[in-house]
Structures are given as structure tokens and as C-alpha cells.
Amino acid sequence: MNSTFLLNIFRFVILLALQIVLFNNINFLGFVNPFPYILFIILYPVNGNRAGLLAASFLLGLAMDMFLNSGGVHATACLVLAFFRPSIFKFAFGISYEYQTVKIADKFSPERFSFILIAVLLHHMVLYLLEIFRFNFFWEILWRTLLSTTFTLLLCFIIIYLIKPSKR
Amino acid sequence: MQQIINFIFKNSIRLLFLLLLITSLTLTIQSHSYHRSQFVSSANDVTGGVYQRINNVKEYFHLRTQNDELAKENAYLKQLLYNKPDTVIASTELIPRGYEDIKVIQSKVIKNSFNVPENYLTLNSGSKDGIKPDMGVVNSLGIVGIVEKTSKNFATVQSILNVKSQINAKIKKSNHFGSLIWNAKNVGYAQLIDVPRLASVRKGDTIVTGGRSVIFPENIPIGKIDKIFIDKATNYYTINIRLFNDMTNLGHVYVIENVKRKEIIKLEEETKPDE
Numbered sequence: 001m002n003s004t005f006l007l008n009i010f011r012f013v014i015l016l017a018l019q020i021v022l023f024n025n026i027n028f029l030g031f032v033n034p035f036p037y038i039l040f041i042i043l044y045p046v047n048g049n050r051a052g053l054l055a056a057s058f059l060l061g062l063a064m065d066m067f068l069n070s071g072g073v074h075a076t077a078c079l080v081l082a083f084f085r086p087s088i089f090k091f092a093f094g095i096s097y098e099y100q101t102v103k104i105a106d107k108f109s110p111e112r113f114s115f116i117l118i119a120v121l122l123h124h125m126v127l128y129l130l131e132i133f134r135f136n137f138f139w140e141i142l143w144r145t146l147l148s149t150t151f152t153l154l155l156c157f158i159i160i161y162l163i164k165p166s167k168r
Numbered sequence: 169m170q171q172i173i174n175f176i177f178k179n180s181i182r183l184l185f186l187l188l189l190i191t192s193l194t195l196t197i198q199s200h201s202y203h204r205s206q207f208v209s210s211a212n213d214v215t216g217g218v219y220q221r222i223n224n225v226k227e228y229f230h231l232r233t234q235n236d237e238l239a240k241e242n243a244y245l246k247q248l249l250y251n252k253p254d255t256v257i258a259s260t261e262l263i264p265r266g267y268e269d270i271k272v273i274q275s276k277v278i279k280n281s282f283n284v285p286e287n288y289l290t291l292n293s294g295s296k297d298g299i300k301p302d303m304g305v306v307n308s309l310g311i312v313g314i315v316e317k318t319s320k321n322f323a324t325v326q327s328i329l330n331v332k333s334q335i336n337a338k339i340k341k342s343n344h345f346g347s348l349i350w351n352a353k354n355v356g357y358a359q360l361i362d363v364p365r366l367a368s369v370r371k372g373d374t375i376v377t378g379g380r381s382v383i384f385p386e387n388i389p390i391g392k393i394d395k396i397f398i399d400k401a402t403n404y405y406t407i408n409i410r411l412f413n414d415m416t417n418l419g420h421v422y423v424i425e426n427v428k429r430k431e432i433i434k435l436e437e438e439t440k441p442d443e
Contacts, residue, residue, distance in 0.1 A: 031284075032283075066215050072194070072195025072196040075188075075196075076193055083185045083189075131286075137285070
């Protein structure tokens with residue numbers, strides 16, 4: 001039991017609780033809710049256990065589904081994000097990812113921004129695609145994804161930069 | 169054999185991903201396709217308990233509107249009571265024996281949802297209080313939804329704001345039937361489809377539940393006609409209905425049990441093969 005493991009469990013619980021108690025009740029414009037709980041997947045250590053990440057994200061999504069009565073929508077979206085995380089890393093950070101020196105929650109930089117943007121976008125796209133599940137709502141899906149992504153992104157950055165400096 | 173083990177070992181991450189993906193996709197597709205097939209629902213002790221706690225706090229913000237609503241309903245019921253022909257009859261004897269078709273259970277919404285195409289509510293009473301799947305849920309303003317799943321202490325309700333929901337409804341004035349659906353666009357409006365063209369409909373007409381449903385009693389208010397569209401392909405009306413109920417602010421609700429529902433369904437099933 002090292003501290004990263006405990007920190008991750010702590011993050012898992014806190015983000016899930018915040019999501020359910022607070023962020024699911026925002027309903028901006030009646031239907032837009034941010035999903036900053038995926039910060040758990042984004043902030044997971046770069047060189048951490050991949051199987052662990054997959055299992056944890058699946059459980060995180062499943063817990064969300066239980067609370068929201070949404071079948072397996074969140075579980076799928078989280079799982080897809082967790083699986084493609086290394087590819088997004090490679091895309092966003094290029095060669096420095098190979099040396100495992102990336103820290104996501106650090107000073108603001110275009111690489112970090114693009115990483116979080118792509119991660120959030122991917123998660124939300126899968127989420128709304130599965131949630132709506134009907135092709136005649138195509139524009140609805142795009143519109144919701146776009147609005148929610150902006151909202152989530154904003155909150156992710158606020159959370160990261162509010163909390164991180166105190167820990168160092 | 170060695171190669172197979174090697175393969176599994178090398179691709180363990182990918183295989184784990186696929187396994188979990190299949191599980192979650194199955195859950196997703198099941199929740200979309202079938203009626204009442206959710207393994208994952210908020211009618212269990214953990215999620216229900218959490219929502220109960222949250223609601224204990226949130227309740228205070230809506231106390232005023234909820235109180236107004238209940239007081240209004242009380243006044244209406246009192247009016248009925250005082251206007252009955254013989255005020256001496258005690259209320260327990262109002263309904264003759266053998267005619268108690270409808271049972272009403274009081275309950276409270278502890279989790280409301282209206283921002284996705286498939287919305288579910290959670291109630292704070294379950295099978296312990298006599299709630300069973302496929303009971304109707306209404307409040308003083310009108311229809312709310314149908315019970316989908318129950319646990320010991322909680323129940324989930326398929327809201328009328330759910331694209332899967334389809335409820336028999338009629339135009340109060342002319343008794344023409346249609347189906348009440350929701351097109352996932354606006355939380356204040358639902359749609360009535362399959363109303364025959366020869367029905368006379370006008371803006372402002374009241375829509376109530378129809379008698380063909382075994383879940384809801386007849387004449388529970390739903391809403392008022394807001395806009396009428398003529399479906400060119402099918403010769404039916406599609407009617408936009410402004411709901412009486414504010415689905416974004418639900419508190420106390422009543423769960424309605426049709427005692428004879430089982431009898432009706434059984435009879436209908438026995439009749440069907442001979443059709």
C-alpha cells in the first residue's frame with residue numbers, strides 16, 4: 001500500500017461523491033451537466049498499472065450508472081477513455097511521453113491542454129452517442145457533447161489548479 | 169499451448185478491455201432495448217440511501233412550493249367532501265365494499281432527472297410499502313410516470329419524460345384516444361400521437377389518461393394542447409401538449425395500484441389466441 005494507491009482511492013471516492021451531490025444537479029440550460037469525475041482517469045499516474053486503471057474506470061463508470069439509472073453508458077465511456085489514454089498521451093506530448101516524465105497536474109501548457117481536451121471530448125462523445133442511441137438525434141448529440149465538453153473542461157482546470165498547488 | 173498462453177499474456181490489457189467493454193455495452197444495449205431490464209439501477213440500498221440523504225437537505229429549498237401544492241389539493245378535496253349529498257356518512261363508508269379498485273400509496277421523489285432522453289426518478293418507498301412494478305405514479309397536478317423496478321426500500325420510476333414511455337391518453341372533450349410520448353426536446357411538453365384525423369381538436373383542450381390503460385385510472389390530468397401538427401404520411405394528428413406538471417420540481421407523489429390489473433391482464437391473455 002503506497003501513497004499513490006491511497007491517493008487514487010481517495011480521488012475515486014471524492015470525485016464520485018462530488019459528481020453525484022453537486023455536479024449532477026447543475027442542469028445548465030436544462031440539460032447540460034459537467035462530468036469532472038473523469039479527472040480520476042486523467043490524473044491517474046502515467047506509469048501506473050494499466051489493468052488497474054481499466055478495472056477502476058469500469059467500476060467508476062458503473063457506480064455513476066447506478067446513480068443515474070443509465071444502464072452501462074458511463075461505464076463504457078470511462079472504459080474507452082482509459083484504454084485510449086496512452087494513445088492520447090503519445091499524441092499530445094510526443095516524445096517526452098516515452099520517457100515517462102509527464103506530469104499532468106503541473107503548470108499550464110498547450111500539451112496538457114490538448115491532452116485534457118481530447119480526453120474529455122472522447123469521453124463525452126462516447127457517452128452521448130450511447131446515451132441517446134438514436135441516429136435521428138445526431139445534431140442533438142453534437143450539441144450536447146460540445147456544450148458539456150466546454151463545461152467539463154473548465155471545471156477540470158479549475159479543480160486541478162485549485163487543489164494541486166497546496167499538495168506540493 | 170505455449171503460444172496461446174503467450175498470446176494471452178502479451179495482450180492481457182487488450183483482452184481485459186474487450187471483456188469489460190462487452191459487459192458495459194451489453195448493459196447499455198439492454199437498458200435501451202427491453203422494458204425493465206436494468207441490472208444497474210438506483211433502487212438499491214447504497215444508491216437509494218445516498219439519494220435519501222441528499223434529498224433530506226434539498227427538500228428544504230422546495231418546501232414553499234410543495235406546501236402550496238398540497239394545501240391547494242387539500243382545499244379541493246375538502247370541497248368535494250363538503251359538497252357530497254350526505255355529510256353524515258363517515259369517509260370509510262364512502263366506497264362500497266367490493267368496489268375498491270384503486271389503492272393509493274403516498275411516496276416522495278428523492279431523485280429527479282430530466283436532462284437525458286431516458287429519465288428515471290427514484291422514490292423513497294419500495295416493496296415494503298406495497299409498491300410493485302407497473303404501478304402508476306401521479307401527483308396533485310397530474311401524471312408523473314410508471315414504476316419500473318422496486319427494492320425493499322426504494323423504487324425507480326420511468327418518467328413520462330422518457331423516450332421509451334408510451335401511455336394511453338385521450339382528449340377529455342371528445343374521448344379520442346392517442347399515445348402519449350416524449351420527443352426528448354423540451355421538459356415542459358409531451359406529444360400525443362396517433363390521434364385520428366376525424367377527432368376535433370383545438371388549442372387549449374385538456375388531455376387526460378385514457379381508460380384503456382390498466383396502470384392508470386381514467387381521467388388523470390396530463391396537460392393542455394399547445395400545438396397541432398398533421399402527419400402527412402399517416403393521416404394522424406401529432407399534438408404538442410403543455411404538461412400541467414412541472415417535471416423539474418417534484419416532491420410528494422401518489423403511487424396508484426389497480427387491484428384488478430392482474431385479473432384484466434390474465435383475462436386478456438387468455439382471450440388473445442382465439443382472436
